[in-house]
Amino acid sequence: LTVSHAFHSPLMEPVLDDFRAVAESLTYHQPRIPFVSTVTGEAVTDELTTAAYWTEHIRKPVRLTDALAHLPAAVFLEIGPDAVLTALGPASLDGAVFVSAQRRERDEAAELLHGVARLHVAGVPVDRAACFTGGGARRIDELPTYAFQRTRYWLDAKDYFTELWHGEAGAANVVGAGLETAAHPLLGAAVWSPESDGVVFTGRLS
Template sequence: MRVSHAFHSPLMEPMLAEFEQIVSALTFAEPSIPVVSNVTGRLAEPGLLTDPGYWVRHVREAVRFADGVTACQANVFVEVGPDTTLTALAQQSVEDGVFVAVARKDRDEVRALVEALGRLHTHGVRKSTGRRSSPRGRGWICRRMPSSGSGSGFRCVPGSGR
Protein backbone atom coordinates (compact mmCIF):
# COMPACT_ATOMS: atom_id res chain seq x y z
CA MET A 1 0.00 0.00 0.00
CA ARG A 2 1.40 3.36 -0.97
CA VAL A 3 0.67 6.06 1.58
CA SER A 4 1.47 9.74 1.85
CA HIS A 5 2.46 9.63 5.54
CA ALA A 6 4.45 7.40 7.84
CA PHE A 7 1.92 5.66 10.05
CA HIS A 8 2.77 5.45 13.76
CA SER A 9 4.73 8.70 13.55
CA PRO A 10 4.23 12.38 14.46
CA LEU A 11 3.18 12.98 10.84
CA MET A 12 -0.17 11.41 11.74
CA GLU A 13 -1.01 14.00 14.42
CA PRO A 14 -3.03 16.32 12.13
CA MET A 15 -5.54 13.61 11.22
CA LEU A 16 -6.13 12.12 14.69
CA ALA A 17 -9.07 14.32 15.76
CA GLU A 18 -11.02 13.64 12.56
CA PHE A 19 -10.09 9.96 12.67
CA GLU A 20 -11.35 9.76 16.26
CA GLN A 21 -14.72 11.22 15.22
CA ILE A 22 -15.04 8.69 12.41
CA VAL A 23 -13.93 5.66 14.38
CA SER A 24 -16.17 6.64 17.31
CA ALA A 25 -19.20 6.29 15.02
CA LEU A 26 -18.33 2.65 14.26
CA THR A 27 -19.69 -0.36 16.12
CA PHE A 28 -17.08 -2.88 17.23
CA ALA A 29 -17.52 -6.48 18.36
CA GLU A 30 -15.23 -8.58 20.48
CA PRO A 31 -13.04 -10.82 18.31
CA SER A 32 -14.01 -14.49 18.13
CA ILE A 33 -10.36 -15.57 18.21
CA PRO A 34 -7.42 -14.34 20.29
CA VAL A 35 -5.79 -11.20 18.83
CA VAL A 36 -2.33 -9.87 19.61
CA SER A 37 -2.29 -6.09 19.88
CA ASN A 38 0.51 -4.18 18.19
CA VAL A 39 -0.14 -1.35 20.64
CA THR A 40 0.50 -3.44 23.76
CA GLY A 41 2.48 -6.34 22.31
CA ARG A 42 0.25 -8.77 24.24
CA LEU A 43 -2.93 -10.71 23.71
CA ALA A 44 -5.75 -8.19 23.68
CA GLU A 45 -7.86 -8.14 26.83
CA PRO A 46 -11.66 -8.02 26.47
CA GLY A 47 -12.80 -4.49 25.66
CA LEU A 48 -9.50 -3.29 24.25
CA LEU A 49 -10.28 -3.76 20.55
CA THR A 50 -13.84 -2.47 20.88
CA ASP A 51 -12.64 0.88 22.27
CA PRO A 52 -12.44 3.50 19.50
CA GLY A 53 -9.61 5.17 21.42
CA TYR A 54 -7.50 2.05 20.92
CA TRP A 55 -7.62 2.51 17.14
CA VAL A 56 -6.70 6.18 17.46
CA ARG A 57 -3.69 5.21 19.60
CA HIS A 58 -2.81 2.50 17.07
CA VAL A 59 -2.37 5.11 14.32
CA ARG A 60 0.11 7.15 16.34
CA GLU A 61 1.89 4.89 18.83
CA ALA A 62 4.91 2.73 18.18
CA VAL A 63 4.28 -0.77 16.84
CA ARG A 64 5.21 -3.47 19.39
CA PHE A 65 5.78 -6.05 16.66
CA ALA A 66 8.57 -8.06 18.32
CA ASP A 67 6.60 -8.26 21.58
CA GLY A 68 3.53 -9.36 19.63
CA VAL A 69 5.41 -12.10 17.81
CA THR A 70 6.74 -13.38 21.13
CA ALA A 71 3.25 -13.20 22.66
CA CYS A 72 1.95 -15.54 19.93
CA GLN A 73 4.08 -18.36 21.36
CA ALA A 74 4.00 -19.87 17.87
CA ASN A 75 6.53 -21.80 15.86
CA VAL A 76 4.85 -21.31 12.46
CA PHE A 77 4.38 -17.83 10.97
CA VAL A 78 2.67 -17.17 7.66
CA GLU A 79 2.74 -13.64 6.28
CA VAL A 80 -0.13 -12.74 3.98
CA GLY A 81 0.79 -9.33 2.71
CA PRO A 82 2.40 -7.44 -0.13
CA ASP A 83 5.97 -8.52 0.60
CA THR A 84 8.23 -10.40 3.00
CA THR A 85 9.11 -7.60 5.41
CA LEU A 86 7.29 -8.95 8.47
CA THR A 87 8.53 -12.48 7.85
CA ALA A 88 12.10 -11.22 8.07
CA LEU A 89 11.35 -9.19 11.20
CA ALA A 90 9.58 -12.08 12.95
CA GLN A 91 12.69 -14.23 12.56
CA GLN A 92 14.51 -11.81 14.85
CA SER A 93 12.05 -12.58 17.67
CA VAL A 94 11.75 -16.38 17.47
CA GLU A 95 14.80 -18.64 17.44
CA ASP A 96 13.33 -21.85 16.06
CA GLY A 97 10.37 -21.49 13.74
CA VAL A 98 9.01 -21.80 10.25
CA PHE A 99 8.55 -18.45 8.50
CA VAL A 100 6.74 -18.31 5.18
CA ALA A 101 5.66 -15.28 3.17
CA VAL A 102 2.74 -15.98 0.84
CA ALA A 103 3.02 -12.99 -1.49
CA ARG A 104 6.10 -11.72 -3.27
CA LYS A 105 6.10 -8.59 -5.37
CA ASP A 106 8.37 -10.14 -8.00
CA ARG A 107 6.28 -13.34 -8.47
CA ASP A 108 2.91 -14.34 -9.81
CA GLU A 109 0.40 -14.56 -6.92
CA VAL A 110 -0.68 -18.13 -7.69
CA ARG A 111 2.90 -19.34 -7.98
CA ALA A 112 3.88 -17.58 -4.75
CA LEU A 113 0.94 -19.18 -2.90
CA VAL A 114 1.75 -22.67 -4.19
CA GLU A 115 5.41 -22.21 -3.23
CA ALA A 116 4.39 -21.08 0.26
CA LEU A 117 2.09 -24.07 0.71
CA GLY A 118 4.89 -26.35 -0.50
CA ARG A 119 7.32 -24.85 1.98
CA LEU A 120 4.84 -25.31 4.82
CA HIS A 121 4.27 -28.91 3.74
CA THR A 122 8.01 -29.68 3.67
CA HIS A 123 8.24 -28.38 7.24
CA GLY A 124 5.51 -30.77 8.33
CA VAL A 125 2.70 -28.23 8.63
CA ARG A 126 -0.50 -30.14 7.90
CA LYS A 127 -3.12 -27.95 9.59
CA SER A 128 -5.31 -25.49 7.76
CA THR A 129 -5.19 -22.00 9.29
CA GLY A 130 -8.90 -21.70 8.54
CA ARG A 131 -9.89 -23.89 11.49
CA ARG A 132 -10.07 -22.62 15.01
CA SER A 133 -8.37 -25.41 16.88
CA SER A 134 -6.49 -28.61 16.40
CA PRO A 135 -7.50 -32.06 17.61
CA ARG A 136 -4.09 -32.19 19.28
CA GLY A 137 -4.39 -28.62 20.57
CA ARG A 138 -0.69 -27.80 20.34
CA GLY A 139 0.78 -24.39 19.64
CA TRP A 140 -0.67 -21.33 17.97
CA ILE A 141 -1.15 -20.31 14.38
CA CYS A 142 -0.72 -16.60 13.81
CA ARG A 143 -2.08 -14.68 10.86
CA ARG A 144 -1.69 -11.07 9.88
CA MET A 145 -4.78 -8.96 10.53
CA PRO A 146 -5.86 -5.66 9.04
CA SER A 147 -4.93 -2.72 11.18
CA SER A 148 -5.07 1.03 10.90
CA GLY A 149 -2.67 1.65 8.11
CA SER A 150 0.29 -0.66 8.48
CA GLY A 151 -1.45 -4.01 8.37
CA SER A 152 1.10 -5.35 10.80
CA GLY A 153 -1.13 -6.88 13.45
CA PHE A 154 -1.37 -10.61 14.03
CA ARG A 155 -4.24 -12.91 14.92
CA CYS A 156 -3.28 -16.05 16.80
CA VAL A 157 -5.48 -19.10 16.99
CA PRO A 158 -4.84 -22.33 18.87
CA GLY A 159 -3.66 -25.03 16.54
CA SER A 160 -1.17 -27.72 15.73
CA GLY A 161 1.90 -25.88 14.52
CA ARG A 162 3.18 -29.12 12.98
Protein backbone atom coordinates in the same frame (compact mmCIF):
# COMPACT_ATOMS: atom_id res chain seq x y z
CA LEU B 1 10.39 0.55 5.38
CA THR B 2 9.48 2.50 2.26
CA VAL B 3 6.14 4.15 3.11
CA SER B 4 4.26 7.29 2.14
CA HIS B 5 3.95 8.62 5.71
CA ALA B 6 5.65 8.19 9.08
CA PHE B 7 3.09 5.74 10.43
CA HIS B 8 3.24 4.68 14.10
CA SER B 9 4.99 7.89 15.15
CA PRO B 10 4.12 11.34 16.58
CA LEU B 11 4.04 12.70 13.02
CA MET B 12 0.62 11.07 12.62
CA GLU B 13 -0.99 13.29 15.26
CA PRO B 14 -2.44 15.84 12.76
CA VAL B 15 -4.74 13.15 11.31
CA LEU B 16 -5.80 11.46 14.56
CA ASP B 17 -9.06 13.40 14.96
CA ASP B 18 -10.21 12.65 11.42
CA PHE B 19 -9.15 9.02 11.76
CA ARG B 20 -11.02 8.70 15.07
CA ALA B 21 -14.19 10.05 13.45
CA VAL B 22 -14.02 7.37 10.77
CA ALA B 23 -13.20 4.65 13.30
CA GLU B 24 -16.19 5.63 15.44
CA SER B 25 -18.52 5.13 12.47
CA LEU B 26 -17.63 1.43 12.21
CA THR B 27 -19.25 -1.55 13.92
CA TYR B 28 -16.91 -3.82 15.89
CA HIS B 29 -17.21 -7.40 17.13
CA GLN B 30 -15.26 -9.46 19.62
CA PRO B 31 -12.48 -11.49 17.98
CA ARG B 32 -13.20 -15.20 17.57
CA ILE B 33 -9.53 -16.22 17.63
CA PRO B 34 -6.79 -15.16 20.08
CA PHE B 35 -5.40 -11.74 19.12
CA VAL B 36 -2.02 -10.39 20.17
CA SER B 37 -1.65 -6.65 19.72
CA THR B 38 1.48 -4.95 18.39
CA VAL B 39 0.37 -1.85 20.30
CA THR B 40 0.59 -3.49 23.72
CA GLY B 41 2.65 -6.58 22.86
CA GLU B 42 0.09 -8.69 24.72
CA ALA B 43 -3.19 -10.49 24.11
CA VAL B 44 -6.19 -8.16 23.83
CA THR B 45 -9.96 -8.64 23.53
CA ASP B 46 -12.29 -5.77 24.45
CA GLU B 47 -9.82 -3.11 23.32
CA LEU B 48 -10.25 -4.15 19.69
CA THR B 49 -13.89 -3.10 19.67
CA THR B 50 -13.14 0.57 20.35
CA ALA B 51 -12.24 3.41 18.03
CA ALA B 52 -9.69 4.60 20.57
CA TYR B 53 -7.58 1.45 20.11
CA TRP B 54 -7.31 1.82 16.34
CA THR B 55 -6.60 5.52 16.63
CA GLU B 56 -3.82 4.76 19.07
CA HIS B 57 -2.58 2.06 16.71
CA ILE B 58 -1.46 4.48 14.00
CA ARG B 59 0.25 6.72 16.57
CA LYS B 60 2.09 4.22 18.79
CA PRO B 61 5.26 2.29 17.79
CA VAL B 62 4.94 -1.30 16.62
CA ARG B 63 5.99 -3.70 19.40
CA LEU B 64 6.59 -6.62 17.06
CA THR B 65 9.22 -8.37 19.18
CA ASP B 66 7.01 -8.29 22.28
CA ALA B 67 4.01 -9.58 20.33
CA LEU B 68 5.95 -12.46 18.77
CA ALA B 69 7.46 -13.45 22.10
CA HIS B 70 3.95 -13.57 23.59
CA LEU B 71 2.77 -16.11 21.02
CA PRO B 72 3.43 -19.82 21.78
CA ALA B 73 4.09 -20.63 18.12
CA ALA B 74 6.99 -21.78 15.96
CA VAL B 75 5.46 -21.00 12.54
CA PHE B 76 4.05 -17.60 11.56
CA LEU B 77 2.01 -16.80 8.42
CA GLU B 78 1.83 -13.18 7.27
CA ILE B 79 -1.51 -12.30 5.65
CA GLY B 80 -0.96 -9.12 3.67
CA PRO B 81 0.07 -7.60 0.34
CA ASP B 82 3.80 -8.06 0.91
CA ALA B 83 6.35 -9.90 3.06
CA VAL B 84 7.19 -6.99 5.37
CA LEU B 85 6.90 -8.72 8.73
CA THR B 86 8.23 -11.98 7.29
CA ALA B 87 11.53 -10.23 6.67
CA LEU B 88 11.59 -8.62 10.13
CA GLY B 89 10.43 -11.64 12.13
CA PRO B 90 13.63 -13.73 12.19
CA ALA B 91 15.50 -10.85 13.84
CA SER B 92 12.91 -10.82 16.63
CA LEU B 93 12.47 -14.52 17.30
CA ASP B 94 15.18 -17.14 16.81
CA GLY B 95 14.29 -20.58 15.50
CA ALA B 96 10.82 -19.67 14.20
CA VAL B 97 9.62 -20.05 10.60
CA PHE B 98 8.05 -17.03 8.90
CA VAL B 99 5.96 -17.49 5.75
CA SER B 100 4.30 -14.84 3.59
CA ALA B 101 1.06 -15.36 1.67
CA GLN B 102 1.75 -12.66 -0.93
CA ARG B 103 4.62 -10.66 -2.40
CA ARG B 104 4.30 -7.29 -4.07
CA GLU B 105 4.23 -7.34 -7.91
CA ARG B 106 4.22 -11.14 -8.09
CA ASP B 107 1.63 -13.63 -9.27
CA GLU B 108 -0.90 -13.99 -6.43
CA ALA B 109 -1.81 -17.63 -7.08
CA ALA B 110 1.81 -18.72 -7.39
CA GLU B 111 2.83 -16.88 -4.21
CA LEU B 112 -0.09 -18.34 -2.27
CA LEU B 113 0.82 -21.89 -3.31
CA HIS B 114 4.46 -21.18 -2.51
CA GLY B 115 3.42 -20.11 0.98
CA VAL B 116 1.27 -23.24 1.41
CA ALA B 117 4.23 -25.38 0.33
CA ARG B 118 6.50 -23.70 2.88
CA LEU B 119 3.91 -24.31 5.61
CA HIS B 120 3.81 -27.99 4.62
CA VAL B 121 7.60 -28.23 4.79
CA ALA B 122 7.48 -26.63 8.24
CA GLY B 123 5.14 -29.38 9.45
CA VAL B 124 1.84 -27.48 9.32
CA PRO B 125 -1.12 -29.68 8.25
CA VAL B 126 -2.43 -28.54 4.85
CA ASP B 127 -5.91 -29.26 3.45
CA ARG B 128 -4.84 -30.03 -0.12
CA ALA B 129 -8.39 -30.66 -1.32
CA ALA B 130 -9.50 -27.20 -0.23
CA CYS B 131 -6.32 -25.61 -1.54
CA PHE B 132 -6.71 -26.96 -5.08
CA THR B 133 -10.52 -26.84 -5.39
CA GLY B 134 -11.54 -25.41 -8.76
CA GLY B 135 -8.02 -25.57 -10.14
CA GLY B 136 -8.42 -28.75 -12.16
CA ALA B 137 -6.12 -30.79 -9.94
CA ARG B 138 -7.10 -34.41 -9.28
CA ARG B 139 -5.69 -37.53 -7.73
CA ILE B 140 -4.03 -39.93 -10.18
CA ASP B 141 -4.21 -43.60 -9.23
CA GLU B 142 -3.33 -45.12 -12.62
CA LEU B 143 0.41 -44.53 -12.47
CA PRO B 144 2.50 -47.71 -12.79
CA THR B 145 4.03 -48.85 -9.55
CA TYR B 146 7.34 -50.56 -8.83
CA ALA B 147 7.37 -53.99 -7.27
CA PHE B 148 10.18 -53.68 -4.77
CA GLN B 149 12.13 -56.92 -4.54
CA ARG B 150 13.09 -56.32 -0.93
CA THR B 151 16.33 -58.30 -1.26
CA ARG B 152 18.74 -57.65 1.58
CA TYR B 153 22.50 -57.72 1.19
CA TRP B 154 23.80 -57.64 4.75
CA LEU B 155 27.50 -58.19 5.35
CA ASP B 156 28.27 -61.27 7.38
CA ALA B 157 30.41 -59.50 9.96
CA LYS B 158 31.04 -62.58 12.09
CA ASP B 159 32.64 -64.59 9.28
CA TYR B 160 34.55 -61.53 8.07
CA PHE B 161 36.13 -60.91 11.47
CA THR B 162 37.05 -64.58 11.77
CA GLU B 163 38.83 -64.52 8.42
CA LEU B 164 40.45 -61.19 9.22
CA TRP B 165 41.81 -62.45 12.53
CA HIS B 166 43.40 -65.47 10.87
CA GLY B 167 44.75 -63.51 7.92
CA GLU B 168 42.32 -64.90 5.34
CA ALA B 169 40.33 -61.74 4.55
CA GLY B 170 43.29 -59.67 3.44
CA ALA B 171 46.74 -60.09 2.06
CA ALA B 172 48.20 -60.66 5.52
CA ASN B 173 47.24 -61.16 9.12
CA VAL B 174 46.81 -57.64 10.60
CA VAL B 175 47.40 -58.85 14.14
CA GLY B 176 50.67 -60.40 13.10
CA ALA B 177 51.67 -57.07 11.58
CA GLY B 178 51.23 -55.33 14.93
CA LEU B 179 47.85 -53.77 14.09
CA GLU B 180 44.48 -54.09 15.76
CA THR B 181 41.25 -55.29 14.21
CA ALA B 182 38.83 -52.42 13.53
CA ALA B 183 35.75 -54.47 14.48
CA HIS B 184 33.92 -53.20 11.40
CA PRO B 185 33.07 -55.08 8.18
CA LEU B 186 34.44 -52.30 5.94
CA LEU B 187 37.66 -51.67 7.88
CA GLY B 188 40.55 -54.08 8.02
CA ALA B 189 42.82 -52.66 10.68
CA ALA B 190 43.32 -49.82 13.11
CA VAL B 191 46.50 -48.21 14.38
CA TRP B 192 46.95 -45.38 16.86
CA SER B 193 48.89 -42.40 15.50
CA PRO B 194 51.24 -40.93 18.15
CA GLU B 195 51.66 -37.76 16.11
CA SER B 196 48.00 -36.75 15.94
CA ASP B 197 46.73 -38.77 18.90
CA GLY B 198 44.14 -40.20 16.51
CA VAL B 199 43.36 -43.51 14.88
CA VAL B 200 44.21 -44.48 11.30
CA PHE B 201 41.86 -47.03 9.74
CA THR B 202 42.70 -49.10 6.69
CA GLY B 203 40.42 -51.28 4.62
CA ARG B 204 39.98 -53.07 1.35
CA LEU B 205 36.81 -52.51 -0.68
CA SER B 206 37.53 -54.76 -3.64
